[in-house]
Amino acid sequence: MGTTRVRGNGDADWDAWPVVDYLAENYRRLHPCDIGVIRHHSAVYRDCAPGSLARTLELGAGPNLYPLMLAGAASRRIDALEPSAANLRYLRRQLDRGPDDSWQPFYALCRSLDPALPGSSTEALRPVRVVPGTVDDLVPGTYDLASMNFVAESVTEDFDEFTLLCDAFVHAVRPGGRLLASFMERMPSYRIGAGPVWPACPVDEAALRAVFAPRTTGLRIARVAKDRTLPEYGDTGILLLTAKRPATGTETPATATPTGAPAPQG
Numbered sequence: 001m002g003t004t005r006v007r008g009n010g011d012a013d014w015d016a017w018p019v020v021d022y023l024a025e026n027y028r029r030l031h032p033c034d035i036g037v038i039r040h041h042s043a044v045y046r047d048c049a050p051g052s053l054a055r056t057l058e059l060g061a062g063p064n065l066y067p068l069m070l071a072g073a074a075s076r077r078i079d080a081l082e083p084s085a086a087n088l089r090y091l092r093r094q095l096d097r098g099p100d101d102s103w104q105p106f107y108a109l110c111r112s113l114d115p116a117l118p119g120s121s122t123e124a125l126r127p128v129r130v131v132p133g134t135v136d137d138l139v140p141g142t143y144d145l146a147s148m149n150f151v152a153e154s155v156t157e158d159f160d161e162f163t164l165l166c167d168a169f170v171h172a173v174r175p176g177g178r179l180l181a182s183f184m185e186r187m188p189s190y191r192i193g194a195g196p197v198w199p200a201c202p203v204d205e206a207a208l209r210a211v212f213a214p215r216t217t218g219l220r221i222a223r224v225a226k227d228r229t230l231p232e233y234g235d236t237g238i239l240l241l242t243a244k245r246p247a248t249g250t251e252t253p254a255t256a257t258p259t260g261a262p263a264p265q266g
Ligand SMILES: C[S@@+](CC[C@H](N)C(=O)[O-])C[C@H]1O[C@@H](n2cnc3c(N)ncnc32)[C@H](O)[C@@H]1O
Pocket: 009, 014, 017, 059, 060, 061, 062, 063, 064, 081, 082, 083, 084, 087, 133, 134, 135, 136, 148, 149, 150, 151, 154, 155
């Protein structure tokens, strides 16, 4: 009997990410789960004075504009770090020509929740720099806040790699810096449209706590119910995370257990 090989991040062709189908399935209209994520994230940015964050990160930005819009009031420079040529093309076009009309309901919601956001989405996106690269290009301690939406669990089947990706995400912020993230809950490897299977590792709240509790302070995990208006990705909902990198450097070093399970909570 053959064993199925675990597919890592490097085994997928991210340059060929199906932008059009991904947007059609997830972001061409405001889904109930988006409302939950935007509500959660906007509370974090409302807690930051306008313009108080010198530099923030959107890790694996993809073609999703609403996390970038949300950061627009608090951040003076937003780095949208993204490896995929297809996503980079889409992001650059959106920033050059202004966001597609389909993003306007997203922006209206963001602005209704955070009045510090400017009148137009184009203005909110002005601090965004599109940065080609991967998690491996992150320089520790660079950012005041790092945000990551549907990336660490959606880009590898390897739990050790998931852990290392989350570790780099935590260390991307300065000591005391803020972390904001969302994860598909228990999602196995998935298809977008009729395309290839993309690698994912199913994570639940316990797995997130095992990875983030030893590395952060003030860890909070919330949940959005499964959204049945989305295609069936096999998930059970969305997990939303806030935390801070410890100010004193007391966190444990990057480790991945040999069993492939997330590092145990220390
Ligand atoms: C499921 S998509 C999520 C996109 C977007 N953040 C969102 O909210 O819809 C995963 C994203 O992670 C990016 N990605 C894949 N490998 C990566 C890596 N090693 N470092 C950073 N981003 C990566 C992909 O190109 C893709 O844009």
